[in-house]
Amino acid sequence: MDTTITSISLGRAEEEAAPSARPQLVLVAISDEPQAPSSRHLLDDVDEVRFGRAERSVQRLTVEGRRILELRIPDRRMSSSHGRLVRGSSGWLLDDPESKNGAVVDGAVTRRLVIGDGAVIELGHTFFVFRNVAVERNAPGDIDDAALPGGVPALQTYDGALAEQFATLGRVAPTEVSVLLQGETVTGKELVARALHELSGRSGAFVAVNCGALPPNLIEAELFGHRRGAFTGAVGERLGLVRSADSGTLFLDEVGELPPASQAAFLRVLQEREVVPVGVDHPVKVDVRLCAATLRDLEALVAAGQFRRDLYARLFGLTIALPPLRQRRVDLGLLARRLLALIPGGPQVRFAPAALRAMLRHDWLLNIRELEKVLTTAVALATSGVIEAGHLPETLRRGPRSEPTSQQPAPGDGTPPGAAPVGAVARSSDDELREQLIGLLTLHHGNVLAVSKALHTRRTQVYRWLHRLGIQVETFRRRADS
Missing domain, CATH: 3.40.50.300 (P-loop containing nucleotide triphosphate hydrolases)
Structure with a gap:
């Protein structure tokens, strides 16, 4: 990418780099090609992001007055036109009505969803994280691993607030502070x-x-x-x-x-x-x-x-606050690549989507050391060269203990009051999921299609949940008939 990094003198840091919340999309990793670089794309001056399968490229253009960001990714599981992310009055809407494999947000399939800060988006085998957080004013619109500032690997990050701290650290490094x-x-x-x-x-x-x-x-x-x-x-x-x-x-x-x-x-x-x-x-x-x-x-x-x-x-003197890994999901691909480079056989492995999904949604209470141990063990177990979800500890496979809702139903979708978006459903405990499904089945008189629409997921997914939880749809249909 053609990227210009502007240095800031220490005395004018606040004047030239006052932080403000800015929407951004970070391509964290491609599960089939984890050694491919991550990238960050600021969306301040973008009305629509278009995704598709092709040789990797980033293009910003204007079409009929709309500011478009086109992201092309060599992911064989993506469609040539794989949905779009659209700026709207209620936030950013992920709209994917036609692609073959659909989209996944926070672990659950969806076609249309308003996303929020921290949402993990899967298109094909490519994983993104959407953020709406502070970035210094002079940050480039598009940046990848090769262009990250910092000077040394330990000071490179896609987290805007942390990058700002690291820039200050670099400026005081030659001093006695x-x-x-x-x-x-x-x-x-x-x-x-x-x-x-x-x-x-x-x-x-x-x-x-x-x-x-x-x-x-x-x-x-x-x-x-x-x-x-x-x-x-x-x-x-x-x-x-x-x-x-x-x-x-x-x-x-x-x-x-x-x-x-x-x-x-x-x-x-x-x-x-x-x-x-x-x-x-x-x-x-x-x-x-x-x-x-x-x-x-x-x-x-x-x-x-x-x-x-x-x-x-x-x-x-200067205080630097290092966030825990669970707050640096945008850096997971970057950190994993560096750790894999130190593990025998690590640079050659690939990830099954379920494994990468679990890693992106894990709490990482032991931070970078836990990531290192997880990767070391997974590489040893992945004799086929593919890290599967089964190669990860059970704590990762179970999913996060708690996670804020990062998306909401798209406006006008008829979601009844109290119905959580699909990402929240995917994170619920079995008891919470059972309660929500029973409530929706009662409301819709056993109509599974209506329930799937309310939860922004496929009817087959609802049937899987019902089978796992032992809920009989006919019970709710009989109640409606009586």
Whole structure:
């Protein structure tokens, strides 16, 4: 894609990149060709998106005054004209009346549906995520993996708000500004810290310190090093973690777990820029760039007296909030490709649509580590070269525990009050689904076609649900007759 990325000076970031919610469509992955790049397409100046099977291309054009975005994808399961996404007064309408295989939204077949933020759309074997979230003003209309900004892979994302944070991180990388990374466990904090070091231009090493694992009785020796014979067991000289990071970056992982003695020791280092190794009677100057990470609320710890206020002030510079993986579904294809590249046989595998669907709808409570473990196991099990849903853990196959409704029935479809859109039905528990089906069957006197229309799905799908739940349609027809 022909894409121009405009750099922004740190001083004018807010002026030139004020965030605003913008509709966008992200092609996350093609299950038959997972190594194909993802892409993001902004829809601010688009009235209609047209999908179809052909050599991959993106074209923006105007037809009879309507602004059209044409997305062509080499997906053999797509039709040459496979529906469209149309801007309307009530939102974006997915309209697919004629394609052979139809469309799937949040796991359920549909022909016509108003979609909302976070909707997962399947056309053929191609998976999209629709978002309506903030993106910086200078973001290009169309972008793919090759054109993503960030400078290093760990700082590349299709999430607009995160991309804005990463851009700021890149601008402060060559400075002495301290960086604090916040987020759930295994959201990639150390990878981002290493990227910060790589972009800093510092000649020294990147040294990671597990703050929760520092032995209380050897804190100073671990941090500052020691000379030979300084204490029992000190059989040789040791630089220590801080001096090992001289002229480089010191990464304090889980800094919120630092015990009080360690907090005081680190504060001295940051204030004086020097250390005194155990057994040495003079200080040694050090030059370290500080980056810290935590999943805890440091301000709350300070207020509770569990974290030193003066140390927090030293750590406080630029704060980057890393979202959990469940909030980065647009990046699932990008992250999966990078992880598969590290797994023997990974780059050669393909995904069954059901497997990719389950992954896109999973909560990923263990974040990137869980994704890595799932992919590693699935590749080992996929002896045919295709990752099937059965190769995934049961927690993925069950679907998400909870998920906000990301679509609603199209206007004028006659959906009765209280009828959920098909995506919500697909996510319901069996008890909820049973209750909804019984309500609709009662309302429509056992007319399965009317129920399928109300739920925006095929009649055969309704019959499958009825069979699985043991609901007898004739019961409702007899009630109507009586």
